[in-house]
Amino acid sequence: MRITHRSENAVSCCTRSAAETQALGRALGAVLAEGDVVAVSGPLGAGKTCFIQGLARGAGVTDNVTSPTFIIHRQHRGRVPFHHIDAYRLCGGEALLEAVGAELFSEPSIVGVEWADRVADALPxxxxxxxxxxxxxxxxxxxxxxxxxxxxxxxxxELSDDPGD
Ligand SMILES: Nc1ncnc2c1ncn2[C@@H]1O[C@H](COP(=O)(O)OP(=O)(O)OP(=O)(O)O)[C@@H](O)[C@H]1O
Ligand SMILES: [Mg+2]
Structure with missing residues (x-):
């Protein structure tokens, strides 16, 4: 991946394959701990699930992380419990809390949310x-x-900057 910007509160990069998108997620997942929330946004097919698959792997999840669009919420076992939420079908934070329970964000777990922009008002x-x-x-x-x-x-x-060609 090519890193284009890095500062104290932001990193921008370009991933050139699904494997690189997953690797970026894995690197982030490796430094997460219980209580951390990762909100993921982007248009249809942008790679949100791909990124969260890497995130889960980095957080120690070994089972298969698939797109939970019809399910909204799946829990996996990792270093700590890992929650994968897909808010595609939800409109607003209230709908999210109704679907997954208001206590989700106060549990000792890691949460990754696809389509997070749809439920932003419920996120910590x-x-x-x-x-x-x-x-x-x-x-x-x-x-x-x-x-x-x-x-x-x-x-x-920790990211390895590979500027490519
Ligand atoms: N950097 C990349 N370059 C090219 N293809 C990529 C890259 N990252 C991910 N992809 C591909 O993009 C496609 C869509 O990925 P994914 O299903 O993760 O998207 P999504 O944002 O979760 O989609 P949805 O909006 O349906 O939930 C997959 O085929 C994936 O392999
Ligand atoms: Mg998806």
Whole structure:
């Protein structure tokens, strides 16, 4: 992947394959701990599931993480419980809390949310925001840290910059 920007509260990079999108997720998942929330956004087919598959792997999940669109919420066992939410069918934070339970974000677990922009008002203020966009050579991925803990995660994130050709 090619890193195009890195600061205390943001990282931007370009992933040129699904494997690179997963690798970025895995690197982030490796530095997450219980209580961390990763909000993922981007248009249809941008790579949100792909990224969360990597995130789960990095967080120690060994079973298969698939797209839960029709299910909304799946729980996996990792270093700590890992929750995968797909908010595609939800409109607003209230619908999310109704679907998954209001206590989800106060549990000692890691939560990854696809289509997080649809339920943003229910997400904790402390979170990482990952936005994926189509680019000519793959996907532009922008990672933004909201809050002290999120900035700490970002500073621990180890990425190898491969500028490619
Ligand atoms: N950097 C990349 N370059 C090219 N293809 C990619 C890249 N990252 C992911 N993909 C591919 O994009 C496709 C869509 O991925 P994925 O299903 O993860 O998207 P999604 O955002 O979850 O889709 P949906 O909006 O349906 O939930 C997959 O075929 C995946 O392999
Ligand atoms: Mg998906």
């Amino acid at each position: 203020d402390e979170r990482l925001w990952v936005d994926l966009r189509y680019a000519a050579d793959g996907r532009n991925v922008h990672v933004k840290a909201d809050g002290t803990r999120a900035r700490q995660i970002l500073s621990a994130l």
